[in-house]
Amino acid sequence: xxxxxxxxxxxxxxxxxxxxxxxxxxxxxxxxxxxxxxxxxxxxxxxxxxxxxxxxxxxxxxxxxxxxxxxxxxxxxxxxxxxxxxxxxxxxxxxxxxxxxxxxxxxxxxxxxxxxxxxxxxxxxxxxxxxxxxxxxxxxxxxxxxxxxxxxxxxxxxxxxxxxxxxxxxxxxxxxxxxxxxxxxxxxxxxxxxxxxxxxx
Amino acid sequence: xxxxxxxxxxxxxxxxxxxxxxxxxxxxxxxxxxxxxxxxxxxxxxxxxxxxxxxxxxxxxxxxxxxxxxxxxxxxxxxxxxxxxxxxxxxxxxxxxxxxxxxxxxxxxxxxxxxxxxxxxxxxxxxxxxxxxxxxxxxxxxxxxxxxxxxxxxxxxxxxxxxxxxxxxxxxxxxxxxxxxxxxxxxxxxxxxxxxxxxxxxxxxxxxxxxxxxxxxxxxxxxxxxxxxxxxxxxxxxxxxxxxxxxxxxxxxxxxxxxxxxxxxxxxxxxxxxxxxxxxxxxxxxxxxxxxxxxxxxxxxxxxxxxxxxxxxxxxxxxxxxxxxxxxxxxxxxxxxxxxxxxxxxxxxxxxxxxxxxxxxxxxxxxxxxxxxxxxxxxxxxxxxxxxxxxxxxxxxxxxxxxxxxxxxxxxxxxxxxxxxxxxxxxxxxxxxxxxxxxxxxxxxxxxxxxxxxxxxxxxxxxxxxxxxxxxxxxxxxxxxxxxxxxxxxxxxxxxxxxxxxxxxxxxxxxxxxxxxxxxxxxxxxxxxxxxxxxxxxxxxxxxxxxxxxxxxxxxxxxxxxxxxxxxxxxxxxxxxxxxxxxxxxxxxxxxxxxxxxxxxx
Numbered sequence: 183x184x185x186x187x188x189x190x191x192x193x194x195x196x197x198x199x200x201x202x203x204x205x206x207x208x209x210x211x212x213x214x215x216x217x218x219x220x221x222x223x224x225x226x227x228x229x230x231x232x233x234x235x236x237x238x239x240x241x242x243x244x245x246x247x248x249x250x251x252x253x254x255x256x257x258x259x260x261x262x263x264x265x266x267x268x269x270x271x272x273x274x275x276x277x278x279x280x281x282x283x284x285x286x287x288x289x290x291x292x293x294x295x296x297x298x299x300x301x302x303x304x305x306x307x308x309x310x311x312x313x314x315x316x317x318x319x320x321x322x323x324x325x326x327x328x329x330x331x332x333x334x335x336x337x338x339x340x341x342x343x344x345x346x347x348x349x350x351x352x353x354x355x356x357x358x359x360x361x362x363x364x365x366x367x368x369x370x371x372x373x374x375x376x377x378x379x380x381x382x383x
Numbered sequence: 384x385x386x387x388x389x390x391x392x393x394x395x396x397x398x399x400x401x402x403x404x405x406x407x408x409x410x411x412x413x414x415x416x417x418x419x420x421x422x423x424x425x426x427x428x429x430x431x432x433x434x435x436x437x438x439x440x441x442x443x444x445x446x447x448x449x450x451x452x453x454x455x456x457x458x459x460x461x462x463x464x465x466x467x468x469x470x471x472x473x474x475x476x477x478x479x480x481x482x483x484x485x486x487x488x489x490x491x492x493x494x495x496x497x498x499x500x501x502x503x504x505x506x507x508x509x510x511x512x513x514x515x516x517x518x519x520x521x522x523x524x525x526x527x528x529x530x531x532x533x534x535x536x537x538x539x540x541x542x543x544x545x546x547x548x549x550x551x552x553x554x555x556x557x558x559x560x561x562x563x564x565x566x567x568x569x570x571x572x573x574x575x576x577x578x579x580x581x582x583x584x585x586x587x588x589x590x591x592x593x594x595x596x597x598x599x600x601x602x603x604x605x606x607x608x609x610x611x612x613x614x615x616x617x618x619x620x621x622x623x624x625x626x627x628x629x630x631x632x633x634x635x636x637x638x639x640x641x642x643x644x645x646x647x648x649x650x651x652x653x654x655x656x657x658x659x660x661x662x663x664x665x666x667x668x669x670x671x672x673x674x675x676x677x678x679x680x681x682x683x684x685x686x687x688x689x690x691x692x693x694x695x696x697x698x699x700x701x702x703x704x705x706x707x708x709x710x711x712x713x714x715x716x717x718x719x720x721x722x723x724x725x726x727x728x729x730x731x732x733x734x735x736x737x738x739x740x741x742x743x744x745x746x747x748x749x750x751x752x753x754x755x756x757x758x759x760x761x762x763x764x765x766x767x768x769x770x771x772x773x774x775x776x777x778x779x780x781x782x783x784x785x786x787x788x789x790x791x792x793x794x795x796x797x798x799x800x801x802x803x804x805x806x807x808x809x810x811x812x813x814x815x816x817x818x819x820x821x822x823x824x825x826x827x828x829x830x831x832x833x834x835x836x837x838x839x840x841x842x843x844x845x846x847x848x849x850x851x852x853x854x855x856x857x858x859x860x861x862x863x864x865x866x867x868x869x870x871x872x873x874x875x876x877x878x879x880x881x882x883x884x885x886x887x888x889x890x891x892x893x894x895x896x897x898x899x900x901x902x903x904x905x906x907x908x909x910x911x912x913x914x915x916x917x918x919x920x921x922x923x924x925x926x927x928x929x930x931x932x933x934x935x936x937x938x939x940x941x942x943x944x945x946x947x948x949x950x951x952x953x954x955x956x957x958x959x960x961x962x963x964x965x966x967x968x969x970x971x972x973x974x975x976x977x978x979x980x981x982x983x984x985x
Contacts (some may be wrong), residue, residue, distance in 0.1 A: 300412065303412065380415070
């Protein structure tokens, strides 16, 4: 009984891989129902419509939580992946493994960022004087050569000076050459959370 | 079958539900900094902060009792509660301490220092004490130091309390408050009533000197992100009894108020602009005669903070004030209006381990024309938790109206001026201990003194002159330990407050002082001891009387009786020590006080 429904479940997941814009495969020229919103990010929707060469749908750094499958991975300008989609249990397990690897990769890259950032970040004196605190969400792309690009404010902390400081500091850092090895020729689009907190007093 | 369907639907749901596509950043970048006191940067000046929790546990009857247990702040009293208090910070005069309530300077323009005896701790949220000159930002009187008092404000949500207590000498004390705050609005009111029969203020008197004080603090504020507006009002009114020259019972009514309207805008991401409109009153009306001393001051301060680079914070401001002073004393008096204008600018550069602060103020005062003061400070962070600093600053005290038009009045007086040089170090250990050391030298010039060259009976009338010079050199040491359940605070000062002309030690100021505060908090119980030991002090510049050194100990306890009920008790002068602060005046013997509080905090 369980086996039957497991197979059915796997089949559904495989189908999802076929019809939904799982960007780990080359975008298939299929019309996809409104389900594509499931895999879009705030910034750039990745539809299953044919995308121009070089367009990179935003990448998500998945949580290492095996009970949720995320549209992970990154489109690359290189050759399209052309593996057959066969609804087997093995493929399903592989997909989960890929996601976990993605998750580890993204997390490692983020911790690289954090080490660099810790050295560069200084609490803006105006914010410190007025007791302003908050959390800034910054979107960024780590290019294959380690350069930080596509810096943008995803969500404001409520204080423009904190927002500006987070973006300006990332701009000042400019590049993380040590990330190149982990990037493995694939850029990483991700979001960074920067918390400004005052202590004591 | 059923569980299969559930599994199927669940897995379908997992595909179809919109995922949070943001990178789940479980480990964000955290940028921290210590909250800086509003009065001065702790890494460049000697700052003491007294928090609300400490104020509640201390159960002091007025602010002077809170300031007392910090070495380096000598407190003089002419009797018990409500009697005039003098505060000498780092050996400077009592009118060299600037006191602010919610940003409004409450020092009188008539004569003397701020009425610390009338400021009830019940309505105070926080006190910041900065030792050393601060005239460049705060103007006149900040020669020895600044005491900045912030009244209570709402935290999140609704909070209320009611409190009642009683103690020795028929003391009755009670209060209540209600506050509300959310992201956008805040408002509240605090009321406190204190009365006591007191004890005879004068040593040779038999009549008790009672005191009554009703204090109200209220505020309303609105925060709209780009604009923040707040209106606040603090007032203390009451009556204090004392004994006249012939030990005749006298009393006077007092009114102290500070009202402030503050508008803060953020015109650009890196620029804040704040306008503060303030009004204060310090009024004494003697009941048995027509004698009065009134100060009313209206002031406008416009301050701009601009972070013009990531490592530079500049401040520039304008200050204008009109002071109305009126006094009648023994039939003569004055009624004078004084205008003050000032412009000030400061830049603070902070990069890596170093910081530099430079500031200038130009004051245009009706009494003496123009005067410039400045400050230059340097800080160096040797290691995390270890900070060195050095600074030089000038300050001034404008002659008050009594100096200019009172007894011996001289309208051509110059301001008293000072130059302070200090170096300091702060060592922090493992986040639980800290050690502060400061060495300072404050030279105060042009001190105003009544001079009568040929004596009282002579032909030439005496007059106030800028004639005196004082120099105070000293070393301050402070140690703080915070290791649950213990808190320990020890402060010591060794100083030489000296009149350069006469070579005498300045009156009412001790050369050596030691204070210690210990708190033990476990569960619902808090117990504490406050101790003060101070060396001998000359009583006045005009006599040879020396008030001997003394030590006193206060005991305090606080117990959380139930979720919303707190009980407190304190024993003042546990050892019932007899000592003198002012020759001829009594001090508090052993006294007991207890109170109970109900707190509403849903």
